Amino acid sequence: MQDLLESVDALWRRVSHTFEELGLDGIDSDQELAWRVSHVASALSAARAVLTEPGVAEPLARFAVASLAREAASELVALGLIDDLATINLPARPTLELAHAALEAPRSWSLGAELDLARETFARFATEVVEPYASRVHRSNLDVPEPVIEGLAALGGFGLTIPERYGGSGTGESTDVLAMLVATEELSRASLGIGGSLITRPEIIARALLAGGTEEQRATYLPALASGEIMGAVAVTEPDYGSDVASIATRGVVDGDSILLRGVKTWCTFAGRAELLAVLVRTEPDPALRHRGLSLVLVDKPRCSGHSFELDLGGGRLVGRAIDTLGYRGMHSFELSFDDVRVERSKLVGGDAGRGRGFYLQMSGFENGRLQTVARAIGLMEAALDAAHGYAAHRRVFGHRLLDYSLSVYKLARMAGVVAAARALAYRNAADVGTRGGSLAASMAKAWACRQAEWVTREAMQLHGGMGYAEEYPVSRDFVHARVLSIFEGSDETLSLRVVARALATQPRVAG
Numbered sequence: 001m002q003d004l005l006e007s008v009d010a011l012w013r014r015v016s017h018t019f020e021e022l023g024l025d026g027i028d029s030d031q032e033l034a035w036r037v038s039h040v041a042s043a044l045s046a047a048r049a050v051l052t053e054p055g056v057a058e059p060l061a062r063f064a065v066a067s068l069a070r071e072a073a074s075e076l077v078a079l080g081l082i083d084d085l086a087t088i089n090l091p092a093r094p095t096l097e098l099a100h101a102a103l104e105a106p107r108s109w110s111l112g113a114e115l116d117l118a119r120e121t122f123a124r125f126a127t128e129v130v131e132p133y134a135s136r137v138h139r140s141n142l143d144v145p146e147p148v149i150e151g152l153a154a155l156g157g158f159g160l161t162i163p164e165r166y167g168g169s170g171t172g173e174s175t176d177v178l179a180m181l182v183a184t185e186e187l188s189r190a191s192l193g194i195g196g197s198l199i200t201r202p203e204i205i206a207r208a209l210l211a212g213g214t215e216e217q218r219a220t221y222l223p224a225l226a227s228g229e230i231m232g233a234v235a236v237t238e239p240d241y242g243s244d245v246a247s248i249a250t251r252g253v254v255d256g257d258s259i260l261l262r263g264v265k266t267w268c269t270f271a272g273r274a275e276l277l278a279v280l281v282r283t284e285p286d287p288a289l290r291h292r293g294l295s296l297v298l299v300d301k302p303r304c305s306g307h308s309f310e311l312d313l314g315g316g317r318l319v320g321r322a323i324d325t326l327g328y329r330g331m332h333s334f335e336l337s338f339d340d341v342r343v344e345r346s347k348l349v350g351g352d353a354g355r356g357r358g359f360y361l362q363m364s365g366f367e368n369g370r371l372q373t374v375a376r377a378i379g380l381m382e383a384a385l386d387a388a389h390g391y392a393a394h395r396r397v398f399g400h401r402l403l404d405y406s407l408s409v410y411k412l413a414r415m416a417g418v419v420a421a422a423r424a425l426a427y428r429n430a431a432d433v434g435t436r437g438g439s440l441a442a443s444m445a446k447a448w449a450c451r452q453a454e455w456v457t458r459e460a461m462q463l464h465g466g467m468g469y470a471e472e473y474p475v476s477r478d479f480v481h482a483r484v485l486s487i488f489e490g491s492d493e494t495l496s497l498r499v500v501a502r503a504l505a506t507q508p509r510v511a512g
């Protein structure tokens with residue numbers, strides 16, 4: 001394995017050198033180069049993770065790294081950043097024998113007895129409770145079924161990283177994040193829309209409250225979120241500002257003992273069913289303050305079902321309308337219009353000391369959300385790979401099983417390698433959540449895994465031939481679901497250019 005590590009490190013040195021040369025100005029003036037090299041960097045960190053993470057089956061690691069390193073090298077050649085491949089000592093092209101071994105190897109590994117039990121428990125729940133609803137909710141655009149929410153609450157699924165003193169099962173160790181990742185993988189395997197993504201919102205809100213909420217806010221909301229007594233939703237995006245969060249315009253006018261909310265938010269997922277909205281607003285009107293003028297406000301609301309609602313709230317009106325989407329159905333994503341909705345000033349996260357800190361609190365929540373999104377991608381890829389493998393084992397084409405063709409084996413082996421690499425990346429970064437390095441690592445992992453999920457689900461669909469395009473086959477749903485992952489929780493371009501490229505241009509580091 002040492003030879004593979006040396007190849008990865010040699011490629012990494014080229015990437016590092018490119019970012020040093022580009023500098024911060026170069027990232028803006030040559031975005032295309034910066035974006036593509038940023039993706040190479042993320043792929044190399046995945047390759048390094050799958051090689052070094054204990055527990056990964058050797059054939060899987062070998063196959064994954066040989067594929068990823070060769071693809072990284074060819075991208076660097078295409079960009080004119082390497083002209084002599086001989087200097088890199090690339091790994092050999094994987095043999096068919098290695099592809100078979102990689103495909104047969106286990107794709108997950110033990111994380112210790114407790115986490116293995118957690119995986120088993122959430123896997124059973126996903127198969128027995130979530131999966132039977134998944135197709136119906138997706139195809140008929142229904143609400144998340146209440147038995148799914150109740151069952152997940154009973155398993156403690158909403159409180160995995162919330163500290164025990166606030167009603168969750170979190171111990172403050174990295175195993176909390178690992179438990180959240182494992183649960184998310186298994187739930188997303190059954191459904192992204194009504195499974196793994198249910199955990200995202202309490203994760204984000206809880207992280208923000210723990211980072212900057214008052215003791216009273218934590219004591220009020222964290223136990224209710226952890227137990228599933230209330231559902232939450234996060235309202236950041238606006239019609240005119242999505243990636244550019246610092247520019248949002250929805251006002252939170254501080255008026256004596258209350259705050260008046262005015263403006264329009266969009267894409268607020270689960271806003272109908274949620275009893276709590278975490279809304280990012282501009283409390284300090286001076287435009288020069290940019291992100292330092294934003295605050296996070298908690299809005300209590302009654303639970304609503306369906307695709308629209310209109311509420312008299314705090315003397316004003318809150319109107320929600322679900323946006324019709326390709327997938328990610330069940331929770332529904334709403335456009336929200338706040339028309340002078342008045343909330344108590346005590347709902348400002350962090351109290352008066354939290355004024356102007358909303359951007360930072362929101363971002364601390366998103367970091368956990370990004371790693372959780374890697375786990376969502378893993379669950380989706382697992383489902384697509386299992387479906388494609390099963391289908392290829394039975395489908396006969398030109399008199400032979402699809403699985404007897406070497407192309408199918410290579411495709412499936414690469415899928416398996418990607419799943420293992422994404423897992424290795426997610427697990428190794430679990431311990432760093434909340435640190436500066438952790439934020440970069442989570443962004444790289446998210447950018448890489450979400451793009452790979454598109455490839456994996458595409459090839460899984462392709463292996464199904466025409467039936468892959470039929471709604472009755474879950475792989476068609478997996479394909480649609482994978483597409484959204486690179487858009488939300490930090491879009492691919494925002495993460496690659498504004499987080500990954502910038503960090504690598506200013507603080508060179510080793511791969512992964």
Ligand SMILES: Cc1cc2nc3c(=O)[nH]c(=O)nc-3n(C[C@H](O)[C@H](O)[C@H](O)COP(=O)(O)OP(=O)(O)OC[C@H]3O[C@@H](n4cnc5c(N)ncnc54)[C@H](O)[C@@H]3O)c2cc1C
Pocket residue numbers: 031233234235236237239240241242243244266267268269270325328333484487488489490491492493494497
């Ligand atoms: C299904 C779904 C659920 C969602 N749920 C929520 C939610 O619960 N809460 C919430 O607040 N938001 C949510 N979002 C919104 C999501 O976070 C935004 O869509 C995302 O941040 C991108 O913002 P935007 O749509 O305004 O795109 P824009 O910001 O307009 O970006 C358009 C394109 O430009 C690219 N781009 C951005 N900056 C640059 C740059 N500097 N250089 C080059 N290209 C750039 C982007 O990557 C993107 O490809 C959800 C979105 C979807 C689709």
